[in-house]
Amino acid sequence: MVTIKELESDSLVALSELYAELINKSTDINKLEEVFKIIKADSHYILLGAYRGEELLGSVMGIICHDLVGECKPFMVIENVVVSSRARRQGVGNKLMTAMEEMAHERGCWYIILVSGEQRKEAHIFYESLGYREEKVEGYRKHLSSH
Template sequence: MNPITIRKAKTDDVIELSELFYEFIGVGSDLTAMKIQIEITSNNPNYYVAVACDGNRVVGTAMGIVCYDLVGNCNPFMLAENVVVSSEYQGRGIGKLLMQALEDFGQMNQCNYVILVSGSKRETAHKFYESIGYSPDHKGFKKRLKQQI
């Protein structure tokens, strides 16, 4: 196994990203739309889509989005989304590397905090997030506005 590296996602990563997301949620991705989204987010300084690589193979990903805030010092906060590590690579510290990359991005953007949502039954993920300093002392809610096809 090669040392794991973290880098910004590229449009060439869409097939491997799609495979990761399929493994995670069992839903296929529109590769053309994903490629367009990666191009858009790559050019938007408020987005960071990180990928973890074992050599040239993408084995994990996480996305950070800097959001403006109107409260207190009005510094932004960051939303973490699409955090996935291939089951073959879980337990090797890759999730920690990805989350650290997002937190570094958030600190560079002077974010006050990071928020994320994790499915209520994903106990292993919850333990992971707690182990890296995320507090479960808030309750999150999610409402789907559009059904995935």
């Protein structure tokens, strides 16, 4: 049985392994631990894990953002959605995303936004199955080389 709960520091090594699957590159575990402490102290961040017993199968991060437009309702940005290759197509991602959506509702969010790499076609099908729709917008990213 898969349970969804907030991720704690004892799962950080397993989380870094999941992120290696996501980005095909290792994550500096020392930096991950430092930033995890910052995230845990900030109520705008939600970091969920999907567990089978003690095994971390997947994770998702949500960030609550305040808005100054219209009714000034907050919205959520979802990042770093990952499910282990060993656990895909077993409902793990669905449970993670459903739990995050419930948290967005609880916090009064107007909408949820996420981006996914153009090449991740299977992920796009998954997001659409959950009710996310591609909107005709352009996404831009600028990597800062000084960081």
